[in-house]
Amino acid sequence: MDVINAFIVGGLICVIGQILMDATKLTPAHVLVFFVTSGAVLSGIGLYQPLVDIGKAGATIPLTGFGHNLVTGVIQDVDEYGLLGVFTGGLRAAAGGITAAIVFGYLMAVIFNPKPK
Amino acid sequence: MSIKKLGSQTIRFENPPSIIGTASIVGPKEGQGQFKDYYDLILSDNIYAESSWEKAEKKILKEAIEIAIKNADLTTPKIDYLIAGDLLNQIISAGFAARELEIPFLGIYGACSTLAEGVTLGSIIVDGGFAENLVAAVSSHFCTAERQFRFPLELGNQRSPTSQWTVTGAGAMVLSSKQQNPRVTLATTGKVIDMGESDSNNMGAAMAPAAIDTIIRHFQDTGKTPDDYDLIVTGDLGSLGKEITEELLKQKGYNISNKYADCGVLIYYPEQDVHAGGSGCACSAVVTCGYIFKEMLKGQYNKVLLIATGALLSTTSSQQGETIPCIAHAISLENL
Amino acid sequence: MSAFTKEQKDYQKLVKQKRPKPPMLKNIIAAFAVGGTICAIGQVILNFFVSRGMTPEQAGAPTSIIMIFLGALLTGLGVYDKIGKFAGAGSVVPITGFANSIVSPAMEFKREGYVFGVAAKMFVIAGPVLVYGINSATIIGLIYYLIKL
Known part of the structure; x- marks a missing residue:
């Protein structure tokens, strides 16, 4: 059941991205920036958590989930450490993902070469 | 009033320069197109045994120039000018090819119109009696153009239906004061x-x-x-x-x-x-x-x-x- | 050129009317199917960690790490751009697409060296994502802090 929900919610989030790319001239880079920012904002006003409750990975795997993750971390740390938490919470929560992206990204880039098309 | 000029933008060559030899080299994808039998060389891959695509592009441009000179029954010292260009920043394919050719070099940029620009300038030079033989040449390469102008090759994006595919290849043309067609x-x-x-x-x-x-x-x-x-x-x-x-x-x-x-x-x-x-x-x-x-x-x-x-x-x-x-x-x- | 002449406007209208449209419906279905599948795979991985005793919150981080690894690996193998050509946003929006956006320029600029090539180009697309993600989270955190006072 979880898996089906993840499929549907994740699929729908991607459809929004597709409509944005086809209907406007936004590049993938713009879409990614838009999604991470929207995720953060929706999370901030309390609308993203319900989506995560329904879709689970379907809401956390899309890049909106990354924005949500950053905001959740910031809010937790603000609760715990006050103003300092504004600066520490986001990257603490996203540390795993960011480190993985840098480490695996570097590794793969060093090992492999682009294939001529 | 110039005697060779017609109207506001056209010139008529008094002694129309001859195209006495050409060469075309293309990549594998172009080699599958309908003109495959007309090219002098079809590469089996885009890298052409070089260590980068830029070097590969320079190599095909240089070879196209050499083949064109050979097809014209000439040798490099007989070529008075090389007029060449390409799409890369500071037209490096042309400049670097010229580094190895030892022909007086005029680098030009007209994006994809460069060959016609080169032939126009070359014809003016030949018609004017400033040269007997010269080469106009250009190159482009899908992989070098794509990374300069668009996205990395392995980025998972969709191409727009109006987008075009940069041709991997090089063309060279020897223009001469000899009297022959075309x-x-x-x-x-x-x-x-x-x-x-x-x-x-x-x-x-x-x-x-x-x-x-x-x-x-x-x-x-x-x-x-x-x-x-x-x-x-x-x-x-x-x-x-x-x-x-x-x-x-x-x-x-x-x-x-x-x-x-x-x-x-x-x-x-x-x-x-x-x-x-x-x-x-x-x-x-x-x-x-x-x-x-x-x-x-x-x-x-x-x-x-x-x-x-x-x-x-x-x-x-x-x-x-x-x-x-x-x-x-x-x-x-x-x-x- | 800010103000177009009538001739330019007419021409732009003609181009707009003639230009082929992207196959919207097909793209949407492909984005839904592939994006959904990637998320479903994420859910399977998440469920695995939960079954090994983690809470769903704890399982989020290792799931992201594995998905990023897969996205980076498939990019290196030259598969991810093929998925992307079919799936469009379906493979751009998931975190695997974020990994793709890091590996693809880094790999391609290896010949420009390991500092200005690989390392600098890794962040051509990922950099803006981090910048806007972290900045927006910080602003939201600050607002939350001020409201709480």
Whole structure:
């Protein structure tokens, strides 16, 4: 059941991205920036958590989930450490993902070469 | 008043320079297109045993120049000038190829119109008696152009339906004062035209107005009509640009439909998944140096008007939201 | 060029009317199917960690790490761009697409060296994502802090 929900919610989030790319001239880079920012904002006003409750990975795997993750971390740390938490919470929560992206990204880039098309 | 000038933008060569040898080299994808039998060399891969794509592009340009000189029965010391250009920043393919060739070098940039620009300048030099033989050459490479102008190859993005595929290849042409066919008889130099298109994935539509302007100017300056040509061929407008050009020319009273082709449309088969067609300096160059030149030698075509088109944008101008200025140069190739 | 002439406007209208549209419906279905599948795979991985005793919150981080690894690996193998050509946003929006956006430029600029090539180009697309993600989270955190006072 979880898996089906993840499929549907994740699929729908991607459809929004597709409509944005086809209907406007936004590049993938713009879409990614838009999604991470929207995720953060929706999370901030309390609308993203319900989506995560329904879709689970379907809401956390899309890049909106990354924005949500950053905001959740910031809010937790603000609760715990006050103003300092504004600066520490986001990257603490996203540390795993960011480190993985840098480490695996570097590794793969060093090992492999682009294939001529 | 110049005695060689016709109208406002065209020149007629008094001693029309001869094209005495050409060469065309293409990548594997182009080698699957309908002109595969016309190319001098088809690469089996895009890297051509080099350590980078830029080096590969330089190598095919250099080899195309050498093959063209050989096909013209000449040797490098007999070549007075090399006029060459490509798409990369600071035209490095041309400059680096010239480093190894020891021919006096004039580097030019006209984006995808570069070959026609080179042939125009070369013909002026030869007709003016400043050189006996010279080479006009250009190159482009899908992988080098893509990383400079667009996205990394392995980025998982979708190409726009109006996008075009940069041709991997190089074309070179030896122009000479010798008296033999085919000749370069007329050249109409285009003005930079910008109709406000800003989508760098829709070059064909951006460049079509430049092609239209130059074609009309050519007919007005020379008093010729489309009937005076066997083939009217644009450089790399692609399917959308070609359609627009044909339609707008018809509206202005020039019906070229029965003899009009576009190198970008011709170079690949539609099923090769290139969207609107081919582009790049090499697009018009390999079709001209391969197919058109060889068919002219056979007498299949005797009067060809080539209008090579170029989009004079850069990634910087695009990112700053500028529209795309475009150019088109026409040259008449004739068997006299 | 800010103000277009009538001739330019007419031409732009003509281009707009003639330009082929992207196959919207097909793209949407492909984005839904592939994006959904990637998320479903993420859910399977998440469920695995939960079954090994983690809470769903704890399982989020290792799931992201594995998905990023897969996205980076498929990019290196030259598969991810093929998925992307079919799936469009379906493979751009998931975190695997973020990994793709890091590996693809880094790999391609290896010949420009390991500092200005690989390392600098890794962040051509990922950099803006981090910048806007972290900045927006910080602003939201600050607002939350001020409201709480």
